[in-house]
Amino acid sequence: MKNTKKKKSSSRRSAKRGASQIIALRKTPQAGALPPQAAGILAVLKASGANLRVAALTKAMEGRITTKQSMAAIWRFYRPRLVKEGYVSIATEKGGQR
Numbered sequence: 621m622k623n624t625k626k627k628k629s630s631s632r633r634s635a636k637r638g639a640s641q642i643i644a645l646r647k648t649p650q651a652g653a654l655p656p657q658a659a660g661i662l663a664v665l666k667a668s669g670a671n672l673r674v675a676a677l678t679k680a681m682e683g684r685i686t687t688k689q690s691m692a693a694i695w696r697f698y699r700p701r702l703v704k705e706g707y708v709s710i711a712t713e714k715g716g717q718r
Contacts (some may be wrong), residue, residue: 640713643677645670646706654707658698660685662707 645665654662664680665672672680678691687694702708 641674642711642713643672643674644709644711646709649707654701655698657685657687657694658702661695661698661702665708 643665645662648662648666649659653659661677661681664677664684668676668680674695678695681691681694685691685694699708699710703710
């Protein structure tokens with residue numbers, strides 16, 4: 621007999637989890653250290669006072685970053701690099717930090 625239960629979409633869970641995440645700017649890059657879109661994300665954070673929720677960040681990115689992709693896709697692509705290289709940190713509203 622086949623299992624007919626559907627798995628929950630991981631992208632749906634990620635979207636819910638992302639809404640409660642707060643992105644904090646930790647350092648700014650030297651000129652040319654990052655691709656223009658990644659540097660644009662950091663510029664948006666800096667202009668906003670260095671802390672934004674994911675939804676507010678992607679909305680603020682609109683018009684400042686030129687791409688055919690969605691702002692959420694750009695954030696998802698560059699997020700691991702920005703965290704790994706220490707440019708941003710991600711905390712949940714409950715106070716946990718990544």
